[in-house]
Amino acid sequence: MSTATAPSLAIPGQLLGPASKFRPGPGTHIHDANLYSSLLGLVHVTQPAKAPGPAKRLTKITPAPAPAELPTVSVSASDQKLKREVLPEVGNTVLCRVMRIMPRQAVVAILVCGDTVLDAEWQGLIRVQDVRATEKDRVKIYESFRPGDIVRAEVISLGDQANYYLSTARNELGVILATSEAGNTMYPVTWKEYRDPATGLTEMRKVAKPY
Amino acid sequence: MTDRRRINGPAGATIPPVYDDESRLDLKTATGRSRPPNAIRKMYLKTGVTPSASGSAYLEIETSGKPGVSGLKLSCSVHGPRSLPRSSPFSPHIVLSTHVKYAPFATKQRRGYLRDPSERDLGTHLEAALRGSIIADRWPKSGVDIIISIIEGDQDRETSRFQGDEVWDMMNALSGCITVASAALADAGIDCVDTVAGGVAALVQNTSDDSTTSIVVDPIPSEHEKILAACCIAYLPTRDEVTNLWFRGDLPASDMELYTRLVEQGIQASANANRVLVECLNGTVG
Numbered sequence: 001m002s003t004a005t006a007p008s009l010a011i012p013g014q015l016l017g018p019a020s021k022f023r024p025g026p027g028t029h030i031h032d033a034n035l036y037s038s039l040l041g042l043v044h045v046t047q048p049a050k051a052p053g054p055a056k057r058l059t060k061i062t063p064a065p066a067p068a069e070l071p072t073v074s075v076s077a078s079d080q081k082l083k084r085e086v087l088p089e090v091g092n093t094v095l096c097r098v099m100r101i102m103p104r105q106a107v108v109a110i111l112v113c114g115d116t117v118l119d120a121e122w123q124g125l126i127r128v129q130d131v132r133a134t135e136k137d138r139v140k141i142y143e144s145f146r147p148g149d150i151v152r153a154e155v156i157s158l159g160d161q162a163n164y165y166l167s168t169a170r171n172e173l174g175v176i177l178a179t180s181e182a183g184n185t186m187y188p189v190t191w192k193e194y195r196d197p198a199t200g201l202t203e204m205r206k207v208a209k210p211y
Numbered sequence: 212m213t214d215r216r217r218i219n220g221p222a223g224a225t226i227p228p229v230y231d232d233e234s235r236l237d238l239k240t241a242t243g244r245s246r247p248p249n250a251i252r253k254m255y256l257k258t259g260v261t262p263s264a265s266g267s268a269y270l271e272i273e274t275s276g277k278p279g280v281s282g283l284k285l286s287c288s289v290h291g292p293r294s295l296p297r298s299s300p301f302s303p304h305i306v307l308s309t310h311v312k313y314a315p316f317a318t319k320q321r322r323g324y325l326r327d328p329s330e331r332d333l334g335t336h337l338e339a340a341l342r343g344s345i346i347a348d349r350w351p352k353s354g355v356d357i358i359i360s361i362i363e364g365d366q367d368r369e370t371s372r373f374q375g376d377e378v379w380d381m382m383n384a385l386s387g388c389i390t391v392a393s394a395a396l397a398d399a400g401i402d403c404v405d406t407v408a409g410g411v412a413a414l415v416q417n418t419s420d421d422s423t424t425s426i427v428v429d430p431i432p433s434e435h436e437k438i439l440a441a442c443c444i445a446y447l448p449t450r451d452e453v454t455n456l457w458f459r460g461d462l463p464a465s466d467m468e469l470y471t472r473l474v475e476q477g478i479q480a481s482a483n484a485n486r487v488l489v490e491c492l493n494g495t496v497g
Contacts, residue, residue, distance in 0.1 A: 009493060009496050011397065011406060011489060011492045011493065012344075012397055012402075012403040012404065012405055012406050013403070013404060013405030013406055013447065013448070013449040013450070014449070015449070027402070029346060029402070029404060031404065031450070036404070036405075036449070038346055038349075038402040038403055038404060039397070039400055039402060039403075040397040040398065040400070040492050040495070040496060041400075041496060042496065077400050077496075087292070087350060087351070087352075087353060119293075120291075120292070120293040120294050120353075121294065122294050123294070158303075158351055158352055160301055161295065161297070161299060161300050161301040161302075161352070162294075162295075162297045
């Protein structure tokens with residue numbers, strides 16, 4: 001039950017091991033209580049993180065190995081291709097550019113999902129009720145986003161046929177890069193204001209809290 | 212549908228005339244099969260041939276020893292997963308679209324630039340074969356395009372002398388399409404439960420005077436006097452599942468076992484093609 005049991009190279013449909021000994025990771029699937037590869041690539045077996053500190057003496061009877069303690073086996077493409085195409089999923093934090101704004105919603109293009117730059121361009125939608133968590137009824141889209149802004153947002157739904165639904169209703173979500181009407185890159189001053197260093201004018205945005 | 216946008220070549224056959232003199236007569240008879248009945252032709256498969264596509268593969272099946280008979284050359288490119296067009300409805304899983312196109316020069320009869328019904332038919336069969344192997348729900352709201360160009364169509368220039376039916380050639384082409392698309396999908400990194408491969412088995416009559424029939428895999432129409440029936444099978448070897456079955460021809464209704472044997476041989480041919488596929492995929496990584 002270590003790296004030696006799993007083969008190093010897998011093709012789709014190749015048996016990787018019994019599901020009782022491994023947890024399925026990305027690029028694998030389970031069929032008939034066995035783990036099979038579903039991608040062409042190299043097999044990685046990740047051992048579960050050990051609990052820090054010395055092992056405690058057992059003071060109570062626990063059920064035999066919980067699934068979380070099994071090593072995870074995953075298949076990923078080798079280095080020749082940099083990264084496999086990924087899709088935005090619910091809960092992911094994405095970076096996107098505002099394409100156009102409407103009174104009820106802002107249409108954005110999702111550029112980065114997690115740490116991966118996407119090849120395909122996916123369209124997202126930030127509805128007026130998802131811009132911030134408080135005073136939702138006072139939100140105005142044009143006081144929150146402008147076309148061209150770079151926004152950090154969270155995926156809340158796969159949405160309809162064309163759009164992912166995104167939300168910026170957290171302190172660390174919102175506009176992270178904005179340009180003023182004069183065309184200068186601005187810096188954030190408050191939670192809802194950006195200031196242009198050249199003209200000194202402020203503009204309204206839903207500002208992401210800097211880390 | 213006529214193609215009025217391009218300047219097309221002559222519609223008929225584009226081969227030089229063959230004169231019927233004494234020395235050529237022996238070439239025109241059915242040569243008979245040069246391989247054992249359960250052996251498929253040698254094939255060459257390579258992935259990653261098109262850099263701009265997400266995944267691609269190239270398949271070549273050797274030509275027979277007889278002059279004037281071409282082999283099969285297929286090029287497949289996979290684009291995606293990518294976002295669906297705005298007009299299409301919501302889909303919780305990946306949307307597969309397959310395009311099979313004969314190059315205009317691929318067959319004896321020149322093909323048009325637009326897809327004709329037989330090419331659409333091949334595309335539909337291919338989609339059915341692949342849909343059974345793809346784990347579609349890993350990629351919601353996305354689509355993948357599988358485009359196959361048949362560069363050389365595995366046809367005998369003298370087919371009209373033997374049998375004018377193109378369907379038997381289409382079956383060989385489909386089995387190649389399935390194998391090459393499977394390799395290209397694996398190259399593109401789209402989740403599949405198994406590597407699907409195609410195989411063809413046929414019931415043939417070897418001499419015109421004799422009524423005995425035999426079952427062969429990977430048939431070349433020019434090697435046999437007559438093909439009575441054939442089936443093309445897409446098969447998942449580790450799952451032991453058939454994802455697509457295309458059967459055509461006449462079998463004696465009394466003999467149900469013949470039908471089963473034909474399908475078994477088709478599965479056998481597909482398993483043989485799969486060995487090439489596995490070998491090719493193993494060679495790409497490492």
